[in-house]
Amino acid sequence: MDFAPNPDHIALRAAVGAIADKYGGGYYARHAEAREPTTELWRDLGEHGFIGINLPEEYGGGGANLAELKVVCEETAAHGTPLLLLLVSSAITGEVIAKYGSPQQKRTWLPRLATGEAKIVFAITEPNAGSNTHRLTTTATRDGDGYVLRGEKYFISGVDEADAILVVAKTGGDRDRAELSLFIVDADAAGLEKQPLPVSVTLPERQFTLHFDDVHVDADRLIGTEGDGFTQVFQGLNPERITGAALCVGIGRYMLDKAAAYAGSRIVWDKPIGTHQGVSHALAKAKIEVELAALMTAQAAWLHDRGEPAGEASNMAKYAAAEAALAAADAAIQCHGGNGVTTEFGLLPYWGLARLLRIAPVNREMILNFVAQHSLGLPRSY
Template identity: 35%
Template sequence: MNFTFNEDDIAFQDAAHRVCAEVLKTNAARYDETREFCRESLDALGELGFWGMNLPEQYGGVDISSIAMSLAVEEIAYHCAATCSSLTAHFLATDSVLIGATEDQKQTLLPQCASGEKLGAFALTEPGAGSNPAEMRTRAVRTSDGWHLTGTKHYITNGAFADFLVVYAKTDPDQGHRGISAFLVDRHTAGLEFSSPEKTLGLRGSHIYEIGFDCVLPLDALMGEEGAGFATAMEVLDRGRVEVAAMSVGISRAARDASLAWSKERIVGGKPLCRHQGIQWMLAEMHAQLEAAKLVTYKAADARDSGQRFSLESAVAKLVASEAAAKVTDAAVQVHGGYGYISDLPIERYYRDARITRIFEGTSEIQKIIIGRAITA
């Protein structure tokens, strides 16, 4: 076992740190307050190649290790979790293409996704199909010269801001999850209806939408093979869960660091807060929970690079890191007292931003099902 990062990992972490500490950090509070879409921060990352972190060099990406990618995602979340959410949603879309699309489709689409020109969205979830994607009702029916797509998706991150969407739909409803296929849908296709962005608890700079589909797609909109959509989506989510874990670690680390700094400065009863044992123990617990979350996240990232299936590792990482983020951000509010509850400090934002990590890309309960099945098989 080797617990040190290599030179590349550190170089990528540094590169992410620089732009995040100078650009993302400046915008984060404004996005939260005004619910403005995190376009400026996303574009700053795009110009520097961060949109292609998950892609190999042959498709315009940077061929970095999953560890390096996790560290970069962590840095981004540390300074602006909303931007992190929009970026990782883009990765869900481009991972879908990378895993499920034909070579032609990859060559056509991915280089622009890597360079920051085309933003993607991943449309799997429906009002009646969240944790149970196999029960989706969106249909794609083959016509003489293409596909007729009908249905409703919701909670779709980037939605109206995306240039293209990867939409999962049933092409053969009798086949259960084997009847699901994926489609590449241009944002400007006639027959797409976007809701206004949902009013969310956290991640307010990262918009999510309900999208209605009643549109005609060309034949080549089918992504890869018919019927392969569900398998693609599950593999995409394995990868996505490592990113949610890294995002959770980033938010936790921001909350821990802020709490340490605050508790060293704030004087209560003649001594700094951190010298009061009750507070010091809270800080110790936050630190320990964060360290544990980091280790399972890096382990899952490492497993992802091994080429083997890593569903178990990514489920463990997502469960542990997101639950840790809930505890650490809650403790951060407590350490700050009333100051943690008002929006002058970013603490209450961390608390709200962390909440979704236990829900999206599979709730904590779904992660337990995945883990439980794997270890009792």
């Protein structure tokens, strides 16, 4: 890796930051409290080419890499407007369709994903499977010239904003070794029931439970070859972890910027509270942890973009960044005292998102399992 400042990334950060600043933390907090999508910001970023920056130029994308999408995720968050669906529509589904989609699928979806006109969310999680992908029970059964989907998905983000859903379904195998395939399913498909899933975290993006009751999809909605779903899923999961880490880094930076400004101006006993080490050391420690996570995230994106094995680095970056973001958010709220939980200062939505990202898209315990097994060579624990 080259640690010298990248002029293109500097310009990209400035351009994305300028757009995000037009909306800012107040805009994000209001939409989070109301559970309303940040549609105006998404469209603005799309019109400037940032939503699809990692998608192929021939389909209207920016032709850049995951490293650049990472910058977009981080910078929007660092300016107070984290966009959870960048992890889903741009990182997972965009990368999967660009690599494995048919020419028709690419022509149909990639130009609209690139401009932000369309969103495709991702449905893999199920109530009874947890992190055990082999135990997925949603099935796709051959039916004439297509497939019929039956089953249930859980905690699916942004379905109300989506044009389609990239669904992971079982097309063969046994109970413990499922053979999986991926399908693009219209969000308004007949037989698809979408139930809002109430969550207490204040986010613009809503969560849903999906019921597939004999949902028919044509054969041309299958991604690639039937049964190749595991390979395809992992093409999307590392980008999801990397962009999730970038979002966390941006949240950490935003919260620390807010805390530093407050600590420098809040006067108690004739001094700014930032002069007290009980305040300053907590913020300094959080700053160090966020910057360490930023380096790990950059390394993971660098490896992915060069086709190198990136699973270990992606998981470690996501772990480190989520821990750092949550610590930074907690330190910033503590620095503000009672003001840290007021609507006026608008900090709690970022704490909630950071706390969510400690669980999803993969929880810290499963990352620790991965590192124990694959990095340390310890016996598998599950």
